[in-house]
Amino acid sequence: MQDTTWTTPGQRHLFAILGDYYQLTKPRLILLFLITTAAAMEVASQGSVDPLLLLVTLVSGALAAAAANTINCFYDRDIDQIMERTSSRPLPAGRIQPWESLVFAGALAVTAFALLSIFANLLSAGLAMAGIVVYVAVYTHWLKRSSPQNIVIGGAAGAIPPLVGWAAVTGELSxxxxxxxxxxxxxxxxxxxxxxxxxxxxxxxxxxxxxxxxxxxxxxxxxxxxxxxxxxxxxxxxxxxxxxxxxxxxxxxxxxxxxxxxxxxxxxxxxxxxxxxxxxxxxxxxxxxxxxxxxxxxxxxxxxxxxxxxxxxxxxxxxxxx
Missing domain, CATH: 1.20.120 (Four Helix Bundle (Hemerythrin (Met), subunit A))
Incomplete structure (x- = not known):
């Protein structure tokens, strides 16, 4: 019996491209952000969070974090090319062009903002965008290459997800x-x-x-x-x-x-x-x-x-x- 090939070369190429874009988002870093967001929402709602709001907020948070991580990959592509553990990433390896990564990050950020604005509130949407700005501008651009305390101050970006979750439920920050x-x-x-x-x-x-x-x-x-x-x-x-x-x-x-x-x-x-x-x-x-x-x-x-x-x-x- 002849073997059946389920994917064409074109499909395999598409899967490789999608895999590269997925790698840009640094998915392993996002999981903890989502866990802290969900925990904040559960506490804010006293254990009775609306399932749809929870789902939308977590998806939006994942998209916002993915956007920030992608911009980080764009900015650090010069040093990623030198560091052994990062040299094979899509940007330093040339599999994705820098402008393509920025368009991708922009699309992720706009989608996250739109979802939170529609299904939650503007405060949570604004906080999600603030997280991107802090991670990119404060940590990646300003502190990472200039101060040994970079992770201390820049760590504020990673502390914003629970604020997003709390604001999505209550509309305020207590x-x-x-x-x-x-x-x-x-x-x-x-x-x-x-x-x-x-x-x-x-x-x-x-x-x-x-x-x-x-x-x-x-x-x-x-x-x-x-x-x-x-x-x-x-x-x-x-x-x-x-x-x-x-x-x-x-x-x-x-x-x-x-x-x-x-x-x-x-x-x-x-x-x-x-x-x-x-x-x-x-x-x-x-x-x-x-x-x-x-x-x-x-x-x-x-x-x-x-x-x-x-x-x-x-x-x-x-x-x-x-």
Missing amino acids: WPAWVLFAIIFVWTPPHFWPLAMLIQEDYAKVNVPMLPVVNGDGPTAKQIFIYTLVLLPTTLLLVYPCHVAGWLYGLVAVGLGVGFIYRAWDLIQAPGDKDRARALFKFSILYMMLLCVGLVVDSLPVTQTFIANLTSQVKTLVALCL
Whole structure:
């Protein structure tokens, strides 16, 4: 029996082109943005977010992040060509022309803005565009090649997605939304710097002053530890004084925070150990995912009912014992 070929050479070429454009968006970076957006929406709606609004906001957030990442690839195509891990990307490899990437990014941004404006509100749409501007203008253009604190200030771009989610649900930005922003903002340096420690040779090759390149592994590890110490009490602000999360989330936040601090302290003991840096980087991703899961589960009505009933039973039992 003769083999059947399901794709023609033309189709395979089309798939390759689509794959290159998909690669420009850096899809692996987008997932965490969507998780933090969804968590913010669940909390803002007290666990009862409208499914259509959730879907549209997440799709729009993915498009906005994809636009920002594509522009980042456009701007960094010169250094990407030199760095070993990025030399095969579509722009430095010549598979996509620079002007084509800009048109693609523009289309993504306009679509994201339109969707949020129509299905949510202008505030959330404007915040999504602000995220693109901060990432491109503040981080990529201004700070990345000029300051070892680039990821600290530029990290504000990655902290905007929960603001978008909160605004999409409520139409405003109250204090809990800004606490969510602060959590992502403080989490970003101890998340990114371990990765920078692993690939600092690449950054040094293209004169990008990441903290490990400028100050070395030891001072970077100490900075990471300090940020993990600040992160733990920051996460608990949602419990008090914001009162938008309960003790279930609080327990999750404390447990994850202690684990983060322990791993950061372990890195200080051997700052040059690539395995410890890699383990810390991987844990930082797991940390944010589980923190958001804990926040979402805590906000669900069924969870709140269960906790209220459990608290009532405990109070009754204590009263009987007394």
